[in-house]
Amino acid sequence: MSRISDAISELHKLDMEAEKPGWLQGIHPLPKLLITLFFLVLTVSYGKYNLAGLLEMGVYLIVLFVFGDISFKLLLKRMKVILALVCLMGIVNPFFDREIMFRLGGFAVTGGMISAVTLALKGIYAVSASYILIVTTSVEDICYALQKLRVPKVFVTVLMLVYRYIIVFLKETERMMDAYTLRAPGQRGLNYKVWGTFAGQLLLRSMDRAQTVYDSMLLRGYDGNYYLRCKKAAEYSDYVYAAAWSAVLLFLRVR
């Protein structure tokens, strides 16, 4: 199951990266999350032919990639499937929108071509911005930011728990899949005869584990509340980060 082991190693890598020391890692998660969302909103708000304006938004990504010491190559490697998909989203546009926008030598550039490139670029920008967020911010910190945004505690708790147990279950699933494949050579997936038992067994075990987790929480004074703490308090520089980027991004967009 290369897919599962890939996911496990990805999670490990992301965690390690979010823990690395660096100024971007040190920014409070709340402004980082909000600025990322702001960037995304502005990015997708560009009209389908406004390639020129959209290109300039890349300033945000370049600055963060360069000064945040984030490897662009690694992004390409990790997100290759997703990036390929977003690049293809507008692939049909040139066939439907043939209005000529301008001529480049003898070559007529149509609206469809421009909009296809714009769409692909939007996709690349969005994936890059989310990627920058997650390699510099741990999931707990994002949960903390969500809590600050008044997202209900139940949800934040569930998010934390899902994240905590993903690796445990991925490993368990991988082991079971390995055990299955070793005894069922030549099969690429799970035979329909064992669909129910395989996943069902795993589900029953998960329910038992849920009970133990609940017991463990109860024994440590759990009463329906879950406490999260941010590793750092908001500082002056965090406000500067938020204010500066809001101003720059807004300037690029409305100019």
Place this chain on the structure above:
Amino acid sequence: MSILEIEKLSFSYGNAHGKFQRNVLNDISLQVADSESVGLIGENGAGKSTFLKLLTGLLEIGDGMIRVAGLEMKKENLKDIRAETGYVFQDSDSQLFMSTVYEDVAFAPRNYGKKEEEVEAAAMSALKQVHMEEKKDRQIYRLSGGEKKLAAIATVLAVGAKLMLLDEPSVALDPKNRRNLIRILNELPGAKIIASHDLDFVYDTCERVILLSGGQIAAEGDAKKILTDRELLERHGLELPLSFSRGQY
């Protein structure tokens, strides 16, 4: 003084109508002194886990009485009793549900309403006792099995538990981690009840041993005396610890 007093404790699984009732524990009386280590042994299904769960109130007692640190096991006392006992589960992954070691160790003190400085002091002192202070910010899933076990022990130490209950603590530990765990358990000051199949482990960590069989205490006494009594152990489905049985396979 005794941290734990049990009188005529009985328990059975089954539904309210009395159908399919299965007696798991029968008429158990026991006392555990303040800083005593007691090993709980017995074959599979002898009632070890059930017994530990009763001591924390996770299961409701049938008949008899349990008193922990002077508090009788009742619904009203549950929160206080749980502050005095620490249960270390067999599966550390289920016990450690927070994402990092520190957050997990700090979970209980926070739930008991301590201030953040007190939480930190309690968590750090607990981590120090199991020699895990350097790994406090580590993600749980990146710990080894042995480290997870130590972190799990730290989570119950952080509450200031005076009575620690450990369910199969040595399972799936390699020899080095196992030795390390034995050393750390022997350093801890409070009372401990260690339920285990691993009789060598029990011999290395406990001075007294209770042998459960068929829901009853079949034997009780000095660890060495019981763990070397081949005839007694074999009668209850157990075998001599390896360290006493060399060359006798």
Place this chain on the structure above:
Amino acid sequence: MHMADALVSPAVAGTMYAVSAAAAAYSVKEIKLEDLDKKVPAMGVMGAFVFATQMINFTIPGTGSSGHLCGGMLLSAVLGPCAGFLTMIAILAIQSLLFADGGLLALGCNVWNMAFYGCFIGGFLIWRMVTGRKMTKGRIAAASVIGCIVGLQLGAFSVTVQTLISGITELPFAIFFGMMQPIHLAIGLVEGLITAAVLVFIYEARPEILYGYVKEDGAAKGRMSRKGTVLVLAVFTLLIGGVLSLFASGYPDGLEWSMEKVAGTTELAASGSVYQFAEKLQGITAVLPDYAFKSTDSAAGTSFSGIVGGIIVLAACFFVCMLIKKAKYSKEQ
């Protein structure tokens, strides 16, 4: 079916965030009435379970391909629709954050298209309709298959509608629709069968785990109040009705609006009232300043020089950043 950020306009993203958030708020309120503290760890653990098992390839007999498990349906059947819905949101959020599977901005859309339909329509309405009176193996299997198919059809339809309202693709509605629905019919059938296999296994092994299972007579009783049911139904009807009428009015000539007509035009087919509606939505939500930028966004504003200008800005930015960084680095040395 995960939508990327680039596929949605701010107005659509904002609206869907609001709608999904409303459904989530309702769910939070509803599960608070149940045994919440006990449910939370179960939600967390089951969420991770679904996350992991969705990576298992279930081989479809007779074909070379494989299918996956339907998370929403399964979670609802075990945790109940509200808890299942919240858990699905957590899964989608983590997929989006860690694997860029679905955009952060499009999360509202994805929650609606996958979690809402899967949990409330498939996992609640259909589950309850089919297994309501008596829970049997056959009924559980039927509910799973129908629930998955209906949920996925609705989800696929929503993707089409959201993409078109966002004005993203030049693909005409008919083609887009004609591609999405049949594909998802097949996917829904497979997912339904896999989910059915798992739930039937659970029913045989430990039926008390299933939500709404009552031991005495095997009859299921949804713990959701009747008021809740009516409310969900009402919201659902309104939405479907609204969207359908929107399209009906967008294409007044019904079926005559069709491939040939579309093929001849160079303009995007989904125009007219769909766009007006989007604009109106924007006016109502007023969160996103989309149309404030209209002057620069019009087709007339597009020119070669403009694009070259944009590229130059980016290149300049990159070199300046590198220079500053190099200077700083050498100073530190």
